[in-house]
Each structure stands twice: as structure tokens, then as C-alpha cells.
Amino acid sequence: MNIKTKDINNLKDIVGEENVILSEEERYCYSYDSTRLEYMPDVVVRARNTQQVSDIFKYASAEKIPVTPRGSATGLSGGCLAMEGGILLLMVEMDKILDVNPVDLLIDVEAGIITEKVDIEAQKYGLFYPPDPGSVRTSTIGGNIAENAGGLRGLKYGVTKDYINALEAVLPNGDIVDIGTRTVKGVTGYNILDLMAGSEGTLAVITKATLRLLPQPPAIASLLALFSTIGDAAKTVRDIVSNGVITSTLEIMDQVTINAIEDNVGLGLDRSIGAMLLIEVDGQQGAVDAEAEVVKKACKSNNAVSCRKAVSDQERDEIWTARREALSSLARIKPSTILEDVTVPRSKIVEMIEAVNSIAEKYGLPIGTFGHSGDGNLHPTILTDMRDAEEEKKVEGAIEEMFRVAVDLGGTLSGEHGIGISKARYLKMEIDHASYELMKRIKKAFDPDNILNPGKIFLD
Numbered sequence: 001m002n003i004k005t006k007d008i009n010n011l012k013d014i015v016g017e018e019n020v021i022l023s024e025e026e027r028y029c030y031s032y033d034s035t036r037l038e039y040m041p042d043v044v045v046r047a048r049n050t051q052q053v054s055d056i057f058k059y060a061s062a063e064k065i066p067v068t069p070r071g072s073a074t075g076l077s078g079g080c081l082a083m084e085g086g087i088l089l090l091m092v093e094m095d096k097i098l099d100v101n102p103v104d105l106l107i108d109v110e111a112g113i114i115t116e117k118v119d120i121e122a123q124k125y126g127l128f129y130p131p132d133p134g135s136v137r138t139s140t141i142g143g144n145i146a147e148n149a150g151g152l153r154g155l156k157y158g159v160t161k162d163y164i165n166a167l168e169a170v171l172p173n174g175d176i177v178d179i180g181t182r183t184v185k186g187v188t189g190y191n192i193l194d195l196m197a198g199s200e201g202t203l204a205v206i207t208k209a210t211l212r213l214l215p216q217p218p219a220i221a222s223l224l225a226l227f228s229t230i231g232d233a234a235k236t237v238r239d240i241v242s243n244g245v246i247t248s249t250l251e252i253m254d255q256v257t258i259n260a261i262e263d264n265v266g267l268g269l270d271r272s273i274g275a276m277l278l279i280e281v282d283g284q285q286g287a288v289d290a291e292a293e294v295v296k297k298a299c300k301s302n303n304a305v306s307c308r309k310a311v312s313d314q315e316r317d318e319i320w321t322a323r324r325e326a327l328s329s330l331a332r333i334k335p336s337t338i339l340e341d342v343t344v345p346r347s348k349i350v351e352m353i354e355a356v357n358s359i360a361e362k363y364g365l366p367i368g369t370f371g372h373s374g375d376g377n378l379h380p381t382i383l384t385d386m387r388d389a390e391e392e393k394k395v396e397g398a399i400e401e402m403f404r405v406a407v408d409l410g411g412t413l414s415g416e417h418g419i420g421i422s423k424a425r426y427l428k429m430e431i432d433h434a435s436y437e438l439m440k441r442i443k444k445a446f447d448p449d450n451i452l453n454p455g456k457i458f459l460d
């Protein structure tokens with residue numbers, strides 16, 4: 001127990017009694033995220049404004065109490081779990097839209113806002129917010145920035161960091177900092193803004209964000225391509241891009257995943273096919289039509305069984321429902337679902353998929369694979385029962401082998417879910433010693449007493 005009665009009283013003074021959660025039952029609700037890990041916080045504190053966050057940190061740093069920020073807990077590496085107990089800081093009440101500037105193409109929001117709400121607000125001005133994680137309806141902007149979330153439109157539009165113009169954040173000593181600019185350019189001093197993206201809630205707590213918006217594309221075409229084998233689908237991914245088309249979305253799904261979605265939501269997908277690609281092109285109407293033709297040709301030359309363009313909004317919705325239901329559908333099959341996010345250069349996607357399939361066979365583990373294939377980012381999802389020690393051993397072997405293959409192919413352990421707790425022991429497989437030590441020195445510069453989200457990323 002890191003917390004004493006006087007600490008609780010001080011926290012109540014800062015945020016009000018109603019925002020300090022102490023009962024075991026309620027704290028338990030905040031002890032897990034979207035991994036299978038659990039850590040119980042000593043106290044859960046709801047912050048409603050930046051000053052409260054700052055005051056909490058001033059107190060916590062004086063008393064050396066760990067503080068772990070938490071958005072919607074959709075994270076897939078354990079980042080928002082209070083590994084060393086202490087204060088779990090809930091950011092979801094800070095969820096206001098503060099300003100939209102359609103000339104500067106900027107939106108100001110509080111960090112606890114749900115990602116989709118930013119896009120919905122932007123649409124009122126004929127604009128959109130491009131980062132589109134599969135969890136867009138539940139995750140927060142603060143969590144997206146902390147994980148540098150990618151998403152379904154990453155191939156053409158990039159990831160969260162590409163849309164952060166400025167941030168307000170609170171440092172572990174309670175200082176409030178404003179980072180970045182409201183301008184298109186800005187090179188004054190070190191680029192701390194980019195350091196924040198992907199810092200996994202270990203350097204500062206983000207309280208407000210100024211995000212970039214783009215004009216909505218006038219035309220969109222969605223296509224669904226079916227293949228007998230996942231190898232043919234993967235080759236098509238390569239060919240679409242090498243034929244000069246950068247699609248806004250290029251998602252892949254294997255047969256295990258398709259069948260799981262059918263069992264769960266019943267969209268009428270063909271269970272017999274080996275894989276499908278979900279593709280979207282956007283832009284001016286003429287360009288969209290021309291690009292859709294290139295996509296169709298690439299599908300055909302790789303033996304697609306069919307490649308169909310959605311002709312109605314309903315058909316388009318069905319395509320995207322299929323994609324968004326992938327993980328929840330796979331998660332219904334076995335007691336444990338271990339979702340990985342290995343990422344390789346796009347040119348190596350065929351080799352990575354082949355390796356995942358042979359690892360599944362070698363360890364006798366069912367693996368459903370889906371993901372942002374245009375980004376080379378796959379989510380091989382192991383369906384297992386981690387209560388069984390034998391299974392657990394097999395899963396660990398399979399994961400380690402997958403990571404090794406990804407790194408050997410010039411890829412990375414994590415394209416978008418971060419290191420957190422679950423991948424900390426593999427970090428040195430990818431990062432050289434000098435870079436590892438540099439990262440630790442950066443952490444120390446921000447957080448000399450290691451009170452902010454301790455236990456994450458680094459094992460020592």
C-alpha cells in the first residue's frame with residue numbers, strides 16, 4: 001500500500017471527495033485494460049482540469065507516490081495499469097472540444113475526449129481527423145498520443161504524431177508546459193512534441209491537444225477483394241503500392257478471422273475463402289475511379305476470386321463493420337486472446353505472413369491474422385488458454401519467434417500498441433544498448449524520481 005490516510009485527504013482537497021475512488025470493488029474495475037494483465041491501484045482519482053492534474057503531481061512528487069494516467073483502457077500493452085500501485089489518474093472527464101479553426105485547420109481539445117468525437121466535430125466544417133484506430137469509438141486522444149496510435153487510414157494519412165500541432169502537458173513535478181505551435185512550421189528548440197507521441201504515459205500527462213485537420217476528400221470508393229490464399233492477398237498489397245496507388249486503407253484478414261466474424265456478427269462473408277482485402281481510395285472523383293481500376297487489376301493479376309466495389313453506404317458500412325469486429329470476434333473463441341502487432345517493411349509482408357503461418361503450425365496454436373497490411377502492420381492473434389501452463393509456454397515461444405522474424409526482416413516489435421508491460425522483456429531484441437541507455441536518460445530527465453507510470457517500457 002503506497003497510500004496513507006493523509007494522502008487520501010490531500011487528494012480529496014485537490015479534486016473533491018466525489019472524485020476519489022477507494023472501494024475495492026470500484027478500484028478492481030480500473031485494475032485491467034485490454035490485455036490480460038491486472039494490477040490494483042491504491043486509489044483512483046478523476047481529474048477535471050489541468051490545475052488539478054498539476055496539483056496531484058506536486059503532491060505525488062513530494063511524497064514519491066506513483067501516478068499512472070489512464071484514458072479508456074483500450075491499450076494493448078498494459079500501459080495504463082498501476083503496476084506499482086499508487087494513484088490511477090483518470091483523464092476521461094477532461095473531454096471538451098475547446099475550439100475549431102477551419103482556416104488554420106486546427107482543433108483544440110481536452111485529452112480525455114473520445115477520438116471519434118474529434119472527427120465528428122471536424123465533419124461539421126467539411127473537415128476530418130485522419131487517425132482512425134480500430135478503437136476510434138472508445139479510445140481517447142490522450143491515449144492515442146501516448147501510444148502514437150495508427151489506424152485504418154495510416155498508409156495514406158500517417159499516424160497520430162502527424163496530426164499533433166501543440167500540446168499542453170503536466171510534468172511529473174507538476175509543472176505545466178505548452179509544447180509546439182499553432183503554425184504550419186516551427187523549429188524553435190528541440191522537438192519535444194514528437195517525443196511525446198509514443199511516450200506511453202511515462203514522460204508527462206497530456207491535458208490538451210491542438211490537432212491538425214484536413215479537408216474531407218470529395219469522393220471515396222470502398223472495395224472488397226476475396227482470395228483463395230492469404231499469400232495471394234499479401235502479394236496484391238505489394239502490387240497495389242508498386243503500381244503507384246497509395247490507398248487510404250489497405251486491410252487484410254485471414255480465414256480464421258473471417259469465420260470468427262461470421263460466427264459473431266453474421267455479415268454473410270464467404271467462409272470458404274482464404275483471405276480478404278478491404279481497400280479504400282479517396283480524393284477527386286476522377287482520381288478515385290482511376291485508382292480503383294488499378295486496384296482491381298492488381299487483385300485480378302493475383303488470382304482474386306472477386307473484387308467488388310461497394311455501391312451503397314450500407315455495403316460500405318458492412319465492410320468496415322467486418323474490420324472493426326475482427327478482434328472482438330476472435331476474442332470469443334478461446335479464454336485468452338494474445339494480440340500482437342509486428343510490423344515489417346511492406347515489401348516483406350508476404351514473408352511475415354508465411355512465417356506467422358509456420359509458427360502457428362509449429363506450436364499447434366490457432367492464430368487469426370488481420371491488420372493494416374498497407375503499413376506492413378499485422379495483428380497475429382493467438383487464440384489460447386493462458387490458465388494452462390503448457391499452452392502459456394507455447395505462446396511465449398511463438399511470440400518470441402514472431403518478434404525475431406519481424407526484426408530480422410527489418411521490422412519492429414510494435415507498430416502501434418507500444419511496449420508497456422507486455423513487450424518490455426523483448427525491447428533489447430530491437431534496440432541497441434546505446435539507444436536503450438539514451439531512452440532511460442530521457443525518462444530520468446523528465447521524471448527523476450520515477451513516479452510517472454513506473455515499471456513500463458524498461459525492465460531495469
Ligand SMILES: Cc1cc2nc3c(=O)[nH]c(=O)nc-3n(C[C@H](O)[C@H](O)[C@H](O)COP(=O)(O)OP(=O)(O)OC[C@H]3O[C@@H](n4cnc5c(N)ncnc54)[C@H](O)[C@@H]3O)c2cc1C
Pocket residue numbers: 033034068069070071072073074075076078079080081091111112132133134135138139140141142143144145146147148149150151152200201202204205206207327328416417453
Ligand atoms: C478493438 C481495439 C482496436 C484497436 N485498434 C487499434 C488501431 O487500429 N491502432 C492502434 O494504434 N491501436 C489500436 N488499439 C489499441 C488502443 O486503442 C490504442 O493504443 C489507444 O491509443 C489507447 O487509448 P486509450 O485512451 O484507451 O488509452 P489507455 O489504454 O487508457 O492508455 C494507453 C497509454 O496511454 C497513457 N495515457 C492515457 N491517457 C494519457 C494522457 N492524457 N497523457 C499521457 N498518457 C496517457 C496510459 O498511461 C497508457 O500508457 C485497439 C484496441 C482495441 C481494444
